[in-house]
Amino acid sequence: MRHTDDKELIRLLRLSDYAAFEELHHRYWLKLHKLAYRKIGDRQDTYDLVQELFIEIWEKRGTLNFGEELPGWLQKRLWFKLSGFFRKRGFNGKHQENFRQYLENQGFDKCFDPAELREVNACYEDLLAAINKTIEEMPNRMREVFILHRRQQHTVDEISDKLNLSPKTVRNQLDRAIARLRRSTEAYDATALEILFIVWLIF
Known part of the structure; x- marks a missing residue:
């Protein structure tokens, strides 16, 4: 899966290919964690929020519109999660x-x-x-x-x-x-x- 491009990764994810989901997690988890930590400032809260993001992606894999550019889509998804985090907390x-x-x-x-x-x-x-x-x-x-x-x-x-x-x-x-x-x-x-x-x- 390491050499699979993002579009193919999304296609496989929509087919419930868990290996594709794990590759997505491996490829983007750290970058999203760094972005979220800069705003939250707490490692546990950051970890929980990013994990929730990936859980939602897996659970809604068949209905999400990932767009043309996966990294940008993931960042936007993270912004919405952060917005909800601060609204609640x-x-x-x-x-x-x-x-x-x-x-x-x-x-x-x-x-x-x-x-x-x-x-x-x-x-x-x-x-x-x-x-x-x-x-x-x-x-x-x-x-x-x-x-x-x-x-x-x-x-x-x-x-x-x-x-x-x-x-x-x-x-x-x-x-x-x-x-x-x-x-x-x-x-x-x-x-x-x-x-x-x-x-x-x-x-």
Whole structure:
């Protein structure tokens, strides 16, 4: 199974081939665990959440729409699991510290108190999907700038050098990206803190 590509793996999984499921688990478990641990900060909770994700994949193998790109689909599935985790559990000390550091890195540490985000409300999964869709639909350059800044924590000057753009152009792209996110979430009556929380989940 090690040399089986993802599409064939999915085909075999749909046929209830347990060896294909084990290969899927072997191939992606560690990466998903690392992503989830960065948000949760607790190894046992992270382990349980990722295991639940794979159990759901096996139990719903015949009905899930895995899409064209398996790693990206798995990450999106993980984001929904994380959203549900925080909705049920709220924020404890470790979660608040992880989120506080993110806000500080984004320059929002004096604007928001992470304690305000006591519990994720029921609309977060829809909000998460809307934000992710907006990011995917951004023009290529805008999405590249946004991801470099949010996911990889590059500064405006670093992005400017990397992409051969002026700092002003980089800032304009970031401002337009944020404006798109705000427009896409208007129907959910989301606060700025809630939007930042979802972006933190994704990145």
